[in-house]
Amino acid sequence: MKLVYFAWVRERIGLAEEEVTPPDSVTTVHELLDWLKTRGEEYAEALKYPEAIRVAINQEHVRQNEPIAGAREIGLFPPMTGG
Amino acid sequence: MKLVYFAWVRERIGLAEEEVTPPDSVTTVHELLDWLKTRGEEYAEALKYPEAIRVAINQEHVRQNEPIAGAREIGLFPPMTGG
């Protein structure tokens, strides 16, 4: 699946997007965040406060307990400041 | 004092404004309306439903129980439909 990062999540991870294949044990957004944190210093730093991370699956907002099955694209970003 | 009329009050009375000198017994707006109704058919028709008449003294809204002492200009008109 494709992960896309925005704002300070993107800056801290150092990537705008990437393809990942999490292990089968990763079934929810929350588990995905935990798994990502194991992928390196910059991920651990970017995702240190998971409650500050907003998530979209296939470009729709979801909560962190949402299953990720069927997700083509998951967006991770800080609280939005539009308008 | 000067009376000014607007919209259908003006049309029914047939005047946009006039100078009047009501008798001393006329002390409130309500009494002024009653007195005006005695001045002719067109006044009686225009002021037939006093609850439909809005009043301004010196260009400020007042209720019909307001005293008219000190009034330089009294406006009589239907409910407003601005905006």
Add this chain to the structure above:
Amino acid sequence: MPCRIAVRIQSEPFDTAAEIADIGRGDSDVGAVVTFSGLCRDEAGTLAALEIEHYPGMAEAEITRIAEDAAERWPVSALSVIHRHGRIGIGEPIVLVVAASRHRQAAFSAAEYLMDFLKSRAPFWKKEHRVDGSAGSWVDAKEADEQAISRWE
């Protein structure tokens, strides 16, 4: 900072964009501008235009009083109101309210308050011009407009 209040009664059309640009000018602290445009509307397809009569002097004074009340209730930095009189064709603007503030809710509330009071307190009256040339009638005041005021009390 006191609120800048501008009230104009005129027969000419106005330039909404210029009014919006004016109200933010030279004030880098304005984050929100809300406008309300009231257009001449033809409900039944029988209307050619509206003729708007007003009480000169009182119209300006009353709208200014309403704007001052709004400026006391919400932290707005500028309020502008333009109200036209005379003949207004279908689709043309009749009234424009512009409210500027640091905060969007203040700008929204001030504009809405102004329009609510303007509708039933500002001395303007509308008469219809019919498409078929027959004499139109005076537009009746709406009970809903009178009631709209009570929610601000």
Add this chain to the structure above:
Amino acid sequence: MPCRIAVRIQSEPFDTAAEIADIGRGDSDVGAVVTFSGLCRDEAGTLAALEIEHYPGMAEAEITRIAEDAAERWPVSALSVIHRHGRIGIGEPIVLVVAASRHRQAAFSAAEYLMDFLKSRAPFWKKEHRVDGSAGSWVDAKEADEQAISRWE
């Protein structure tokens, strides 16, 4: 009549007057047009500009969803939203919401609803550019914006 919804995300400035004119065009039943313009604001005098990042695709989709919700709640005939991205100078418009309706309260409510949800649901992020050239920080989301949503529930 269904509500016409138009959503545009662009880096270019927009012409507010043209947007207002467009929304009323060919619809003689529109009596009320409410606009909200959100301008780039400099609170402390230290800001040179804002850089606005967005999630392409999702930004349009999410604003469209918010507009559709608004159109279900109030009888609006048209809703337009333009949101800019990229570098925006102080005083420049960032976002424009235009709501058209027969009734002013519907237009006001729809515009206010749209802005409230847009603030904390549309995927945009603001980064500061400082006057002194130093690296600015990402603008924090405001608790007040999150709370503004709850009044519509």
